Amino acid sequence: MLLSVNIQEAGYSRQFPTLKNLRFSVSPGELVGLIGPNGAGKSTTVKSIMGIIHHFKGDIDVNEYAYIPERPIFYAQLTLWEHIDFLFSTLATTDETAFFQKAHELLDLFNLSAAAHSYPERFSKGMQQKMMLVLAFLKQAKLYLVDEPFMGLDPKAVKKLLLKLEEEKEAGAGILMSTHVLDTAEKICDRFILISGGKLIVQGTLNDIRKLSHLKNGSLLDCFDALTEDY
Known part of the structure; x- marks a missing residue:
């Protein structure tokens, strides 16, 4: 269970x-x-x-668990990629190469690769929500x-x-x-x-x-x- x-x-x-x-x-x-x-x-x-x-x-x-919120939650001073970096720092047992390969795959899947180094506060609501999906699925x-x-x-x-x-x-x-x-x-x-x-x-x-x-x-x-x- x-x-x-x-x-x-x-x-x-x-x-x-x-x-x-x-x-x-x-x-x-x-x-x-x-x-x-x-x-x-x-x-x-x-x-x-x-x-x-x-x-x-x-x-x-x-x-x-991993959590996908109803309303996007993020740090205004961090870019999308910096959020990914920060998440990696909290997952001490994660293989670095596999983690960042997975990050690129998820960014491609949800069409966020071009926005990886942009600030999420400038994203549309849909892009912010897709960012939440990327971060959640990265936790595996x-x-x-x-x-x-x-x-x-x-x-x-x-x-x-x-x-x-x-x-x-x-x-x-x-x-x-x-x-x-x-x-x-x-x-x-x-x-x-x-x-x-x-x-x-x-x-x-x-x-x-x-x-x-x-x-x-x-x-x-x-x-x-x-x-x-x-x-």
């Missing part, structure tokens, strides 16, 4: 917790979709796993926490991201992907965790969710609507 989550309650204040009684896990070689509408508690869940939420009760057992982690990854990406970049996630999954990585883009999640996720209003609605495969929603051939969106009509 790469990730085991048992959240009794979590949020930005003790008086008004965002999440209650949320339990799930992620195993090697699977992509689990954490899905729900805006404000459902998806980002709060990810922050709880990372240990950066203000109020938390429960237990988190998490492997070493066993677990990836991916928070609303499609924001700001054009269709070609989305396709490249999905192919890269599949590649990492096939190599044995576990992936928890938070998203409200249900049509894409339906196509790529092995299992789903549906939350609404900070509560777990249901978890399982698409077939499991169809059975619970009594929609034999329903889309993930249809099932989600049926299961959350009282929330």
Whole structure:
């Protein structure tokens, strides 16, 4: 097990917790979709796993992970390549030649090679998000926490991201992907965790969710609507 989550309650204040009684896990070689509408508690869940939420009760057992944030995070005074250099300095056991070869491959994949020595504060939102992808995949982690990854990406970049996630999954990585883009999640996720209003609605495969929603051939969106009509 790469990730085991048992959240009794979590949020930005003790008086008004965002999440209650949320339990799930992620195993090697699977992509689990954490899905729900805006404000459902998806980002709060990810922050709880990372240990950066203000109020938390429960237990988190998490492997070493790479994080792809919803909003790009970077140092304004460093170029893209200097971010890559800095990342390498934090990974003491990484083979230098292999690391920087991988860096060039990822920059080429996401069309950032020409911007390698530029400052990310001058990038478009899409370029900044692709920079986050490069840095995350450079860690070659066993677990990836991916928070609303499609924001700001054009269709070609989305396709490249999905192919890269599949590649990492096939190599044995576990992936928890938070998203409200249900049509894409339906196509790529092995299992789903549906939350609404900070509560777990249901978890399982698409077939499991169809059975619970009594929609034999329903889309993930249809099932989600049926299961959350009282929330």
